[in-house]
Amino acid sequence: MWRNIASNAMTFLVVGVFLFGGLIIWAQKEYTSAGPLAQPICVEVPRGTNMTRVSENLAEQNAVSSAALFRMGADYAKKTQDLKAGSYLVPEGASMSEIVDIVTRGGASTCGTEVVYRIGVNAASVEVRELDPATGRYVELVKFDPEADEVPAEYTAVKAEGDTRFRILLAEGVTSWQVVNELGQIDVLEGTVDVPAEGSLAPDSYEVTVGATRASLIERMQSSQERILAEAWANRADNLPLNSPEEALILASIVEKETGVSSERPQVASVFINRLNTGMRLQTDPTVIYGITKGEGVLGRGLRQSELRGATPYNTYVIEGLPPTPIANPGRASIEAALNPAETDYIFFVADGTGGHAFAVTLDEHNRNVARWREIEAERANQ
Template sequence: MWKFGRIALALLSALALFGAVAVYGGWHGAGPLEEATTITIDDGATLTGAAHRLEDVGVIASADRFLLFARFLGGNAPIRAGEYEMPAEVSPSEVLRILQEAVPVQRFVTVPEGMPSVLVHDRLMANELLTGDIPVPAEGSLLADSYAYERGESRAAVVARMQAAMERELARLWEARSPDTVVRSPREAVILASIVEKETGVAAERPIIAGVYSNRLRIGMRLQADPTIIYPVTRGRPLGRRIRRSEIAAENGYNTYAMDGLPRGPIANVGREAIEAVLNPAETDALFFVANGEGGHIFAETHAEHRRNVERWYAIRRQRGEM
């Protein structure tokens, strides 16, 4: 009898060990997923709904078994909405940890400084991970920056985030403006900043170019900014040719060769640095600038000095075969 008891106890121990190994392997062992994939958990999704979605795409073998193990071994932390990366052969325990603790996949869309709204619209509409249609946003209403978004998010929501960022940043910078700034409102700051953005891609030049245009506005001199000629022709798309004489003379509310003061609206979307440059321009006596052939500009205080700089620029262009 005692011998039989020992055998029964040994069998029970073996069964318990086998069960423990099976549970451990079923929870912590490799899962059926053959290749890494992503899965999106919607706002308000339950663990049960997520489990069936995970089974459908092959991340786990059984939703019911996953839920049973999760109930007893997985803790009580809620799962979080978002898009998550699931590696190949991810274990059920790791799947639950990812849904409870991991940072969702982050995707970004970037609005570079000086990008017009029509091109931002093109970029958003070409993004296949976003949803819904949008009109072209108001020019200058978007803050140039990089923005995180999630798969399946609406384009309208992304645009709203860009516009809210502009409103916050513009308000902050306007409060810190110099008393010497020539712009009289936040909108005028964006208009002038958009010209600065289009005139230079060199960050260090923004304050001095803002200073040049501020000087011109103070003395009633026309801005004569080439980008303001192009904008009403293309609405921000590349012109693809030289500016025509008729366009230089055109009166359309934007062309600063044919009008005094600022254009009637921005000609691009701007970043923080351009707004700050306009609100805190460099102190300079310069009234003119022209390309220096090296990606930047050379500045001048007098028209005669400027003409000499222009002739040097033309010589560089002729040497390059551009004229």
């Protein structure tokens, strides 16, 4: 009798072990296999929340098949206490394992509402936008001019939300004065800052948090520009008429202001390199304008003949070589173009009516290009 009981107990134990092993294998497969999510969603992880609430939220949105299994997997991976507050994009079909990684690895939020402060050459704006998970694109909720428009209620509301992200976009070609002036209008930043050296700020996208200081942001911009310039200088072409990274930055700022067509920056740079090599004056309007405005705003009119003849340190129709400082903050592409220009014989260029320029080697060819540009200007004036 006891033998039968022992035999049956052993049988049940063996069966139980197999069933438990099978359950573990199933759970592991379920945890790592593609999940039930039919389309991407945004998942918010509030500050102070826990894995239980996050798992229940995911189950309610049909992102995971089992909240309990999600929690057990996170616990087994020792990530239960690693939740990072933010809003995260969870892609279609993401596995539980992938979702645990998304909500625990940290870094910038990838979903939700974002406020973008754009500092442009001619204007500044504030845009409130929200990511549409289905398309992966941002949808504009409201946009306004911080200096001219009344602050919309939508902006005030999202600014107070804990998961809103704030980003500052610095356009290529803005001056340091413009940057400091516009940073002063951004109400999530604190403190004051002096205008830094022209050209020392890297145009880029900078994520900030409420209460960040303007000084710390300027330091980030300067550090980034230093890295970009050092790398470009180390990889520069041979035999350039540029004696230092500072001179390269000056030339890059001129290239930046002369063209908005990224593909022709190396050609524009080649014109100025060729002029420097032959001892010809640079004769570029943006430097003259900077001598008038000192970078404090936009001139807003054409140059006068008296200004083109006026002797200032920035009038490249009068001075030899480069002006004493950059005339704007150039982006990476213009810095690289200045230090690796196209190999051309171009000496001249003029607008061609398409947004780009017509380049020329000889003065006769250039005069024909200028005449054509005058015709285009006249035709536009008569329309």
